[in-house]
C-alpha cells in the first residue's frame with residue numbers, strides 16, 4: 408500500500424541528511440511540482456530554504472499574488488518575488504516566432520534566476536521539482552545531466568560557475584503521487600488539481616508578438632472562462648482549458664455603437680497523456696454564457712470563438 412504520510416517522512420529524513428545545515432534555493436513557479444517541493448522542503452529544513460519566484464508578466468490572473476499568499480503568508484516560506492515583466496516583454500518585443508519566443512522566455516528566466524541565486528552566496532543546493540516522467544524524458548535527451556532546470560522551463564541549465572548540488576525529492580514519483588503528497592502537506596487543492604500551464608505561459612497563448620496590452624486582455628478573458636468552468640462543475644471534467652489571444656480585429660456592435668476589437672479563442676480538451684486529445688464537447692449554453700461575459704466585460708474583445716480541432720491534427724496550444 409502506498410502511504411503518502413510514510414513517504415513524506417522518508418523524504419524529509421533524506422533531505423535533512425543530504426543538506427545538513429546548508430542553504431537551499433528553489434525556483435518556485437506556482438506549478439504543482441515546484442510547489443510540492445517548496446512545501447516539503449519547508450517542513451524538512453525550515454528557513455534554510457529560499458524560494459525564488461520569477462513573475463514574467465505572462466502568468467494568469469492573480470497567479471503571482473496567489474503564490475505569495477500560499478507560500479509566504481500561509482506557510483511562512485521565504486519567497487523572493489522578482490517582478491521581471493519588463494525584462495521579459497522587452498526581450499520579446501518584435502518577436503513573433505513561437506520557438507524563438509520560447510527560447511527568449513527560457514533564457515530570460517535563467518538569467519534572472521541566476522542573478523537572484525547568485526546573491527545567496529551561502530547556497531550550496533538547488534532544489535527542483537523533477538518528477539519521474541521528467542527523469543525518463545531527459546534520459547533520452549542531450550540535456551540529461553546534473554545541472555538541468557526542468558525541461559518544463561525550456562531551459563538548458565544553470566551557468567557552470569554555480570556549483571550547486573541537486574535536491575530532487577520527487578524524482579521517483581508520478582504526478583498523481585506528487586498531488587497526493589501536496590494535499591497531505593496542506594497545499595490548497597485548487598493549486599494541486601490545477602490544469603497544466605506551460606512554462607512560457609501566456610507567451611505562447613498570445614499569437615505572434617507579445618504585448619502587455621494583449622496579456623491584460625487575455626488574462627481577463629481566461630479568468631472568466633476558468634471561473635465559469637468551475638462554477639458549472641466542468642473544470643475537473645476537462646484536462647486543460649484556456650483562452651488564446653488572436654491579434655486580429657473583428658467588427659461587432661454594442662448598443663448603438665460599432666466595435667472593432669480583438670478576438671479570443673477558447674480551447675478545452677480531454678486527454679489522458681496530452682499526446683493526443685479530443686476537443687471537449689462543452690454545452691452550448693455554457694459557451695454562450697462565457698462568450699457573452701467576455702464580450703460584455705472585457706473591453707477590447709469583440710468576438711469569441713471555440714476551437715473544435717483535435718490533436719492530431721492540431722496541438723493543444725496554438726503555438
Ligand code: XMP
Pocket residue numbers: 509558559560561603604605606607647681718721722723724725726
Ligand atoms: P501541445 O501544444 O504540444 O501541448 O499539444 C501538449 C502539452 O504540453 C504543454 N506545453 C508546454 N509546456 N512548455 C511547457 O512547459 C512549453 O513550451 C509547452 N508547449 C506546450 C501544453 O500546455 C499541453 O499541456
